Amino acid sequence: MNPHTHFLTLARYNVWATRRLIDAVAALPEADYRKDTGLFFQSIHGTLNHLLVGEHMLWYPRFAKGVSPKVELNAEVEPDRDRLGQALKGGAANWLPLIESWPAERFDGELNYTNMRGQAMRLPFAATLAHVFNHGTHHRGQVTAALTALGQPCPELDMVYLLQEEARA
Secondary structure, three states: OOHHHHHHHHHHHHHHHHHHHHHHHHOOOHHHHHOOOOEOOEOHHHHHHHHHHHHHHHHHHHHHHOOOOOOOOOOOOOOOHHHHHHHHHHHHHHHHHHHHHOOHHHHHOEEEEEOOOOOEEEEEHHHHHHHHHHHHHHHHHHHHHHHHHOOOOOOOOOHHHHHHHHHHO
């Protein structure tokens, strides 16, 4: 599989899974949405804010613009849950045209950035991009566990369901 095909699949999955998760979370009562459910970032709200910070405010600028913004991983950058959901959906969609714009040889290169401690980093480009999508999958899984613990319905987020939808379309 060429890198464009692989990473565009991951990006499509990220969009699909993010939309499904945000739609499921929208039905939660406010108290449950903000309740400390034992997640690393305490609540569903805290975890979704972390996804916005990590995926869209740190990694996206590193890949898209070669800049390394400074923002705390647990920052509440969007207190409003509706705007947070829209920001996550829109941010996920931004990865598709970015990945499409890269030549195939870019995936064999390196990503240079500055980490949160101010240290210059040089990592394999494709593996680090895979980390971004894996990170999102990890935290979406935490949110679905919190939904289950709260007795709420939880969306099916396995990538195979996206692939089946695409095959039927």
